[in-house]
Amino acid sequence: MVGQQEHTDNQDALRILIVDDYPDTCETTATLLQLRGHVAHTALSGREAIREVRDFGPDLVLLDIAMPGMDGIEVAQAIRGTEGIGEPAIAAMSGYTSLVHKRRCASAGFDYYLQKPVDTVAIDQLLWFEGNAVRERFPSLMQAHVAMTCELTRSQLEFAGLMLDVASTSNIDTTRKACVKKVQRMLQRMTTYLTSEAGLLPSQLSQLKTSLRKLEIRLSGVKKLPASGP
Numbered sequence: 193m194v195g196q197q198e199h200t201d202n203q204d205a206l207r208i209l210i211v212d213d214y215p216d217t218c219e220t221t222a223t224l225l226q227l228r229g230h231v232a233h234t235a236l237s238g239r240e241a242i243r244e245v246r247d248f249g250p251d252l253v254l255l256d257i258a259m260p261g262m263d264g265i266e267v268a269q270a271i272r273g274t275e276g277i278g279e280p281a282i283a284a285m286s287g288y289t290s291l292v293h294k295r296r297c298a299s300a301g302f303d304y305y306l307q308k309p310v311d312t313v314a315i316d317q318l319l320w321f322e323g324n325a326v327r328e329r330f331p332s333l334m335q336a337h338v339a340m341t342c343e344l345t346r347s348q349l350e351f352a353g354l355m356l357d358v359a360s361t362s363n364i365d366t367t368r369k370a371c372v373k374k375v376q377r378m379l380q381r382m383t384t385y386l387t388s389e390a391g392l393l394p395s396q397l398s399q400l401k402t403s404l405r406k407l408e409i410r411l412s413g414v415k416k417l418p419a420s421g422p
Contacts (some may be wrong), residue, residue, distance in 0.1 A: 206323045209250040210234045211241040212266065212285070214257045221254065224315060238262025242270050242277075244278075250280045252322050256417035257286040257297070265300045267363050270372070281322055285310050291354065298354040299367070303374055305351040313337045317344050319383045342396045345382070348404045352378045365419045376409055379404065 208230050210221045218234035223234040233248050235241040239262060245253065253271070257264035265280035268282050282299045283304035294305055304321075306314050352375045382404055386397060 204229070204323055206230045206319065207249060207255045208232050209241065209244050209248060209280070211236075211244075211253060211259075211264070212256040213237065214256075217256075219317075221310075221315075223386070224312060228319065230319075238264070238267040238270075241267050242274070245271055246274075246277055249278050252318070253282045254285055254310075255282055255302075257284055257288065265296060266386065268297070268300040268411075270304055277378050283318055294351060295354045295357060297370070298351065298421050299358045302351075303372065303378070304348060307347070311340065313340050317341060325369045327389070338391055338393065338396070342392060342400070345384065345385070345400055346403065347377065349382065349407060352382075352407055353410070356407070356414055359414045360417065368414070368417070372411065372415055375407070379407060379411065 210218050210225075211234070212221075213234040213236055214219050218236065222232040222234050233244055233250065235244045240257060241253070241255070244250070255267060259267075262270075264284060264286070269282075271277060271280070271282065274294040281303040282301065284302045284308055285306050285308055286297070286347060288294075289307065295345050297305055297313065303320045304318060307316070341400060355375050355378075359368045359375070362368050362371070382400075386392075386400055386404065392400070
């Protein structure tokens with residue numbers, strides 16, 4: 193493990209686990225998060241990550257997908273499938289762009305999908321969704337990176353749609369319920385985000401709100417589907 197930090201005076205601090213087989217990536221990301229007032233731990237392998245989730249109890253896991261041995265999808269499945277382990281939000285960090293791959297991540301229990309290389313704006317946006325630590329200064333970040341912020345928001349709404357695909361086609365009721373819960377959570381935070389921040393242009397805001405409404409309609413339909421299995 194590298195770059196561990198145990199304490200912070202920030203009451204809004206999140207406990208964040210960074211999982212990547214490249215030590216430099218772990219160190220850089222941990223330093224970024226620590227500078228933003230959070231508590232950061234790192235893991236260089238899938239099995240180490242599972243131990244850290246159990247011992248450290250993170251609020252958020254930034255999880256690389258392409259790792260040797262146990263990859264990120266397997267790690268997420270292990271976290272979600274282990275009794276007595278915490279339920280952190282899990283963000284995939286992946287260089288893959290295909291919808292098939294993203295759908296696999298949605299099925300594995302991820303909450304977010306970040307495209308590599310992950311920009312600091314993406315990290316700040318994710319922290320906004322998961323905590324309050326950077327909210328006061330986030331509008332200025334948005335104004336400096338409006339186009340990127342709009343694309344990041346659009347991509348997370350797309351990922352929520354993929355979770356609904358999984359929910360609507362799964363024969364396992366617990367999988368469906370988990371996906372529905374994640375999408376509900378995402379929509380609640382997106383609604384707050386889009387109504388409270390002023391950085392987006394009116395046209396961008398209108399497009400994102402339209403996507404949000406479509407997801408809400410889809411979510412309502414999926415929730416009405418009959419239970420199909422254990």
